[in-house]
Amino acid sequence: MTATTRAGADTVAELIRRRWGDHRTGLRDEHHTLSHHRAAAAAAARAALLVDLMPPRPGGEPHLGLLLDNTPEYPLWLGAAALAGAAVAGINPTRRGAELARDITHTACRVLVTQRAHLPLLDGLPLPGVRLLVTDTEAYRDLLAPYADARPGDAALGPVGPGTRYLLTFTSGSTGAPKAALRSQGAVASAGAALARAFATGPDDTHYVCMPMFHGNAVIADWAPALAAGAGIALRARFSASRFLSDVRRFDATYFTYVGRAVQYLLATPPGPHDRDHRLRLGFGTEAGAVDAARFRERFGVPLVEGYGSSEGGASVQRTPDTPPGAIGRAAHGDDLAVVDPGTLRECPPARFSPAGRLLNADEAIGELVNRGGTGTFEGYWRNPGAEEARRRGGWYWTGDLFYRDASGFLYFAGRTDDRLRVDSENLAAAMIEAILARWDRAAGVAVYAVPDPVAGDQVMAAVALHPGAAFDPAAFAAFLAAQPDLGTKMPPRFVRVAPALPLTATNKIHRVALRRASFLCDDPVWWRPGPGAPYEPLTEPARAALRAEYARHGRDPGGHPGG
Template structure:
């Protein structure tokens, strides 16, 4: 089952291992969670239940405390971009329904037109009152993250508990990270990469989260050594920027084991790994997180990488796996009609089956055998569902629900 950020935090509430590192300060996970609880109490005192608040800050400890506080209190953190100015920034605040904005002192002048109360982070006092964590579900909203706005005004993307917690847990398991590791986060935390491929990975694995206020190419390797970072995330061109720093004979003498991100230049992946003695994994995936690829130095040029576990290429007409592509001597595909299909996360119809089985008011004979997704149900003029039309359409386009201990049926798609 998909965890929530609240569950991941509470699992660390008594953990004495290092949870957060920033400059020369360190917090254990227990202290980190306690700080999140204090900020949760402060948010509860200032905002309506479930209210949204903006945060305009670099990667500082308060960002982590407020994100955890939002999870524990049921509020929604809106990550604001400090490159926005004046009316543009005020537009983002209004679009995200912020009741108030917290900001570092250096960014206060940018919020002169915010239109809502603005509180300096230096004036935000965490409360010592006991906090009863608000129950959260994976589909509950935790954060709004704005797109970069390269093709128009930035859009506020909904990031639920599940959307933040799931990739963290998945990557922590995939890469075998633990409390013995340290995740270095230098990408801006008002963007999704730092939250989903950095902060949540540390939270899910129990690794220490080492925050860098802002990314620095020249500061990358010194930080890795200072914090003992074994994992780092990136987006865009940071790999190239780090590679452009003067090379030294001892560059590979560092604790870094794995670097994970997306949009890295293909030529940089192998060079970075060799120079710094680590493994670089560059990923491609859907925004929703359901379909993902991984590529590294051994991936052929131009390839998105290999499908990860649980993802398959299925024929739309039958739901069956497509055969691998075959090529002639010139690289031309010979069986494109059969090899091209839809990318599908095949791990969902198992969670659905488990959900159905867990329902105490459904007997075995009442469990759905097939599921078909439609945009709308056929209805009469009085809005009654036309069951005969649904029955006539049959299960040819439906997915079979596979329950443990039941035999496979021959109708419908294979799921």
């Protein structure tokens, strides 16, 4: 790789302007190829159009929504917004009806850029004052034609600087309506430059963008560092495990970003003799797990670097060469990160491990990761002061994520705060149990989550998707659990749902809310232990009825809606 040769830029707009006159290949997908120069020109044309479409008016925010797959139009409009001084709201195409309308109107989008494939999603939605642009139409091409000679910097809605609002990125929305996190041009440019330096990305590289661009993973961790380094960008409209290797070969890709479930999909594809025939050097992402990361490197010859960064930008953990297995890394420069008990506000004691690597003091060591140095680069939420205050309470930034820290200061991810389980008065983290269950050679994917105990607290449930041709053998699964030296006595799942596939969010993360909602009342086969240490057996309809009666006697609800 060639190191970045230019100093960092204060704005994304400046990064776009730097590509003017650069005639190397800059932006590709399976149907289009643009040089850096042509991509900058196309962004400038869209910026000029945007300025004409959004004249200043009282209460009119300079916001546009992008309801697009990963087509070249997406990064071109990201560039256009940067040049024009507008902000982009990435709109999730898996949302429907009132929820989709709410995302567009909540972020005050005056222009919505979409494609014909997504038009049915908008049928009948109340979107007052929203101008619709459909990219793959003759009318759209005619609209852009008068701006063909625009140059970067020709048109802007006002002064563009580091503090100019740039991204409104929706969080997952696992509890209530999704929140739109704000990111400025300066924050995005800085994040891109930092990653480009960390991974020595340069003009000879190509970043493969296969995660959805409405999410921060693709924009901040893949597109922005490529832009900062002058690297090429290659797009896949939607993630495809079967096309991954052919894409990285075709595009000569060297870098990509991922989430854990995407890695599991890639590992589930049939192995071949040419799995290492590519230039791919690095994958950067989150939640792959040590087992899958090792399998990925062994098969494809590509290391996966696990990172952690709060979606909102308030905390970051960086991996160093001495990071031990299973750890994420240490606090990034300038962050004062601590693992805190939310009830007492005291720092949790360091983790203690058995010789086999089992966490011995999970109940006291696991807490919420906070940035005590302030709110870091967290720039707030769009029109959600309550959620913003919750993040900033006490002058700290609260990530909403569970971690534990070893005696040397290395941080280990333990799940989300709403993924904590309370079993027999002991706190457990779903992510830790998942990492152990992922070792089972029959499992293609695993998710662990809490279901209510009939009396108090939680019980452990796991959803397991098996490799093709594999069957769930209850005795083999129990023997596997018994052989895991770091599986605590409270960790084995009481309920095991055998699913054809795990439910996913639009960003290819496991949809835990749907799993918790379905509980053990789902349509998939469920195996359970009637008592502690008992053999696993099928959860029959009479057994389900008896369980529901037990919950009712104690005034508790097991949750569950058939079909998940």
